Amino acid sequence: MKTVIINPERCVGCMQCRFQCALAHSKSKDYFSVFEEIPSKPRIHIVKTKDKEPFPNKCRHCNPAPCEQSCITKAIYRANNDEIVLINPDKCINCGMCAMACPFGVIRYHLYPHRKLSAHKCDQCILRLTEGEKPACVSACKVSALVYDDINKYMTNVEGRKIAELVYLGIREKREENINGYNLLKAYNKSLLEISRR
Amino acid sequence: MKDYKELSICTDATETIKKAERENIELVWDRKIAQEPHCGFCELGLSCRICTMGPCRIDPFGDGPQKGVCGADxxxxxxxxxxxxxxxxxxxxxxxxxxxxxxxxxxxxxxxxxxxxxxxxxxxxxxxxxxxxxxxxxxxxxxxxxxxxxxxxxxxxxxxxxxxxxxxxxxxxxxxxxxxxxxxxxxxxxxxxxxxxxxxxxxxxxxxxxxxxxxxxxxxxxxxxxxxxxxxxxGTPEPKVSALNLGVIKEDYVNILIHGHNPVVSEMIYLAVEDKELTDLAKSLGAKGINLAGLCCTGNELLMRKGIPMAGNHLMTELTIVTGAVEAMVVDYQCIMPALSEVAKCYHTLMFSTSDKAKFPGMEHIEFNPENARERAFKIVKLAVENFKNRKKEKVYIPVTEVKSMTGFSVEAILKALGGTLNPLIDAIKAGNIKGAVGIVGCNNPKIKHDYGHVELAKKLVANDILVLTTGCANVAIGKAGLQVPEGKVFAGEGLKAVCNALGIPPSLHIGSCVDNSRILVIASALANALGVDISDLPLAGSAPEWYSEKAVAIAFYVMASGIYTVLGVMPPILGSKKITDLAVNGLEGVFGAKFAVEPDPLKAGDLIIEHIKNKRKALGLAS
Missing domain, CATH: 1.20.1270.30 (Substrate Binding Domain Of Dnak; Chain:A; Domain 2)
Known part of the structure; x- marks a missing residue:
């Protein structure tokens, strides 16, 4: 199953995914969409963790999906071989059940271009997928915090290798850690946090 | 509800932040939280908006783009x-x-x-x-x-x-x-x-x-x-005692605050405030008189020369208006948050901009130039006095009483205190009563708990017999903590205490505004010349524990290039380049005889500086 995979440790909090998400779902699909009568709202959220680190939060397209199960008007339904959870804004009655049922807090309520208020969340860029493109947030992400891939393959490649490395290093001396600027920045920000809590 | 203790170490700040929250006033800390997380590309210096082939970003993890469209790495x-x-x-x-x-x-x-x-x-x-x-x-x-x-x-x-x-x-x-x-x-x-x-x-x-x-x-x-x-x-500043913190705003006076950097405007406002006719007008409206107080560096300029008290530093500027007792704020330029006029809308405070270079939505623009300055200053002060009647008594809250602080230590004043030559200072350094001197300078930054960086570093240094020189926002922080009156010697180590006793000076000396960091260059050069060495040989350091502005980057560079080790509390946007980071914290030493360090914890920054001064003393053959 191909889906959007999140590597939160790589998110630099630049919000480019939010911008491109809103753009991809706008009426005009150009940079002037912010001036549209009903501006398009991003469907991915960058939340701050307790340590003030950025975390990209979006719909997981669960199966079974609690939002879908709680929707009494059947506005929430599945598409693309059941891989994507979608909302039909015309059927939505804004009862709020789906937002309450969602374990990840990714459902909001916004006006759609035809002036209908409805539950609002990630549609996995289903239109872009049919055109052979990746979801807009993934295309926007320059640091691979958001990746579009087959989840089983990706986990084997990345997570599997990480786990194997840890097991291997466990019986060897600790390898020198890869120091890059962002790790230094994170360490710096962490000490800022510690100091402010004194 | 905010965790006030995380925001500032000052009671006058935390108490007025609480008032602002009750009155739904948006402050700098609210806006900072709304901006978080800050963009990592920008924090690393890896975003470029210089041309429209871009904007470009470089992936710090090495997988994504490693060059901008032009090829810049x-x-x-x-x-x-x-x-x-x-x-x-x-x-x-x-x-x-x-x-x-x-x-x-x-x-x-x-x-x-x-x-x-x-x-x-x-x-x-x-x-x-x-x-x-x-x-x-x-x-x-x-x-x-x-x-x-x-x-x-x-x-x-x-x-x-x-x-x-x-x-x-x-x-x-x-x-x-x-x-x-x-x-x-x-x-x-x-x-x-x-x-x-x-x-x-x-x-x-x-x-x-x-x-x-x-x-x-x-x-x-x-x-x-x-x-x-x-x-x-x-006039060249001379030592005098004045006062700091929100307590310098007086409940029964017409309060006028000056904010910005250039003394050209504030000196004229000072003249107008001294005018008898305007004072009589204030009295006729039920006030006891007109009270002038400063903010930021134009405040420092008036404090140094005229002993006009300062209501606060950068992060206190919004909070002064929240006291509800400010009739007018007069600004020139630099570090004036555009948010100020928004805060002022919720109170009776009149806002005046004065420079053709710096205009603000929501402020009345009364432009100053050398010819008309006097007349314009009188006009503004009159408007401020007349505004006293609009003050809402129930909104007034001044949470603290003022703290005394000494000021006015220009190079000439320091020489005078030393009896006309630098020799007593050099002797004290040689004898080890004073181990060295450190300039604590620069701004406030909501990323660092307000005034914590300045005050803890100053305390640590004076306790280790290191003389502190302050400018800009650091002056207000360290002065409020009580280190800038002769009685501040209680914070000092035995050696520095003896010097303070002998000369009647505080362990931390206020030497001016942020342009007055040039006075540090003058003292450092004079010391080096007197000893026949280079500045980089002297037991000196500079620190900007809470800097935020581009001006601070320029200062950090000229201080380093003059040969003075410089410790920054806030990370500059350079971590995206390993080579430049290495150069800043190591390589520069071999070129300029000085380098940078970045350390947000003032206690650890203090350790770095103490160690550095120890090494410099050793190289000069002085006992550590």
Whole structure:
């Protein structure tokens, strides 16, 4: 199953995914969409963790999906071989059940271009997928915090290798850690946090 | 509900933050939280908005793009961005200096209404540095000639700007070898903007050396001109006792706050506040009189010269209005948050902008120039006094009483306190009573708990017999903590305490505003010359624990390039380039005899500085 995979440790909090998400779902699909009568709202959220680190939060397209199960008007339904959870804004009655049922807090309520208020969340860029493109947030992400891939393959490649490395290093001396600027920045920000809590 | 203790160490701040929250006033900390998380590309210096082939970003993890559209790599991107920060900082201090030179010229021409030469002796001393003969000339003639000579420092006729001459010979030799002596103040800023245009300078070392040259054009150019011309026009500061914190705002007075950087406006407001007619008007409206207080560096300027108290530093500016007792705030330029006029809308406070360079939505613009300044200042003060009747008594809350603090330690004043020569200071350093001296300078930044960085570092240093010199926002923080009165010696180690007792001085000396960091360069150069060594040999350091502004980057660079180890509390946007980061914290040492360190924890920063001073003393053959 191909889906959007999140590597939160790589998110630099630049919000480019939010911008491109809103753009991809706008009426005009150009940079002037912010001036549209009903501006398009991003469907991915960058939340701050307790340590003030950025975390990209979006719909997981669960199966079974609690939002879908709680929707009494059947506005929430599945598409693309059941891989994507979608909302039909015309059927939505804004009862709020789906937002309450969602374990990840990714459902909001916004006006759609035809002036209908409805539950609002990630549609996995289903239109872009049919055109052979990746979801807009993934295309926007320059640091691979958001990746579009087959989840089983990706986990084997990345997570599997990480786990194997840890097991291997466990019986060897600790390898020198890869120091890059962002790790230094994170360490710096962490000490800022510690100091402010004194 | 905010965790107030995480925001500031000052009671006057936390109490008024609570009031602001009750009254639904948005403050700098709210806006900072709304901005979090900050963009990682920008924090690393890996985003470039210089041209429209971009904007471009470089992936710090190495998987995504490693070059901008033009081909700029991380080194080029970080260096170009940093050079532009230094240039903006140098431009700000230097443009402030330029305004003073214009007033000096107008005084020379006899066209500067209320302004005059207050310190003739200094005028002559500085004229001599510019090789201007003073004998047989009137004060006005000298003023005009000096102003014209200073204008040339801003131009392109010279090979070296004038005040570079005060630096020790060894330092100048090094600068000449590296080709970093500024030729003209405006020239270096312009050249930096040119070099960082796409397709010009793409060698990060060459870009950074131009950064050094541009910063020196600030320290030994714009800033030093700003300091000296202010001294000439408004008087060289002398030690005096004044007061700090929100308690300087008086409940039963008409309160006028001045905010910004340039003394050109605030000195005139000061004159108007002293006017008897306006004071009588205030009394007729039920106030006891007119009370003037300062904020930020224009506050520092008036505090140093006139002993006018300061209500607070950068992060206190919004909170002064929240007291509900401010009739008017008069601003010139730099560090004036545009949010201030929004806060003022919720109270009766009138906001006045005064510079054609700095206009703000929601402020009434009453423009000042040398000819009309006096008349405009009286107009503003009158409007402020008349506004007293609009004050809502139930909204007034001044949470603390003022703290006394000493000020006015210009280089001349320090020499006077020492009996006319630097020798007593040198003897104290040699004997180890004073281990060294550290300038704690710079701003506030909501990323660091307000005033925590300044105060903890100052306490740690004086306890280790290190004399502290303060400027700008650091002065207010450290003064509020009680380190800038002679009684502040209780914080000092035994050696420094003995010196404080002998001279009747505090362990931390307020030496001015942010352009007055040039006074640090003057003292450091004089010390080095007296000992026949270079500045980099001296047991000195600089620190900006809570800096935020581009001006602070320029200061950090000219202080480092002068040979002074500089510890920053806030990370500059350079981590995206490993080479530039290594250069900043290591490599520079081999070139300038000084380098940077970044340490947000003031206690650890203190350790770094104490260790550094120990090493410098050892190299000079002094007991640690």
């Amino acid at each position: 991380a080194e080029i991107m970080v260096a170009r961005n940093l050079l532009r920060m230094i240039s903006a900082g140098s431009a700000s201090h230097s443009d402030h200096g330029r305004d003073l030179v214009e007033v000096l010229y107008a005084v020379g021409e006899g066209k500067a209404g209320g302004y005059e030469i207050k310190d003739e002796e200094k005028l002559k001393t500085i004229a001599k540095i510019y090789n201007i003969t003073v004998d047989g000339k009137t004060t006005k003639e000298i003023a005009k000639e000096l102003a014209l000579a200073m204008m040339e420092d801003y131009g392109m006729k010279k090979k070296e700007i004038s005040f570079v001459s005060i630096a020790p010979e060894k330092r100048k030799e090094l600068w000449r070898k590296l080709n970093v002596i500024p030729r003209g103040i405006d020239r270096e800023v312009t050249e930096s903007m040119h070099r960082s245009h796409m397709g010009v300078d793409n060698d990060y070392i060459s870009l950074l050396l131009q950064g050094v040259r541009t910063s020196l054009a600030d320290g030994y150019g714009g800033s030093m001109i700003g300091t000296y011309v202010s001294d000439i026009l408004f």
